[in-house]
Amino acid sequence: DVKVTQSSRYLVKRTGEKVFLECVQDMDHENMFWYRQDPGLGLRLIYFSYDVKMKEKGDIPEGYSVSREKKERFSLILESASTNQTSMYLCASSYTGGDGEQYFGPGTRLTVT
């Protein structure tokens, strides 16, 4: 059974804190993605990575950075959390050369107070 896991389901942080969201996949997928989902806005791509140590900006990268030191792990970093980063964060992975289907984690609901 394929699996994408995220480190926390719920997280509450204070403004200005550094926040790490971790994502791990066990499918040996090359591609990994971070999205945020906000009411009325749908899923928006923050960053993605198509290989270890590679990263590309998505549509809304401002205020975020990422790290991919190992193939199975993709971390999203909020350097200095702000209230407008309160959101649901979803990680996904996919296989290069497949049909592009993305496998999603359960999501992390982050609240920044």
Next chain:
Amino acid sequence: ILNVEQSPQSLHVQEGDSTNFTCSFPSSNFYALHWYRWETAKSPEALFVMTLNGDEKKKGRISATLNTKEGYSYLYIKGSQPEDSATYLCAFDGGSQGNLIFGKGTKLSVKP
């Protein structure tokens, strides 16, 4: 900016009703169109990945069609059940490193 539109935004139906929703997407640089189902408190799960114009795919009571020339896809649910209640997302794949552009989704509620 590539735009993927879904309609309606939300839908309330009775158990047993059949229903359908629309996804419109750019008709140029098409690689694939994905449909996902996202149930509350769960992860989005792929329903279909469609690549060819005229494609029609089916999974149980759910089916989807694809028209790449005019840039739209329909998702049909026959005889809706309460367990079909979810947000249905479509996503356009323009062939760019596996990136998907998601629509905002159609939220379906099926009342018993």
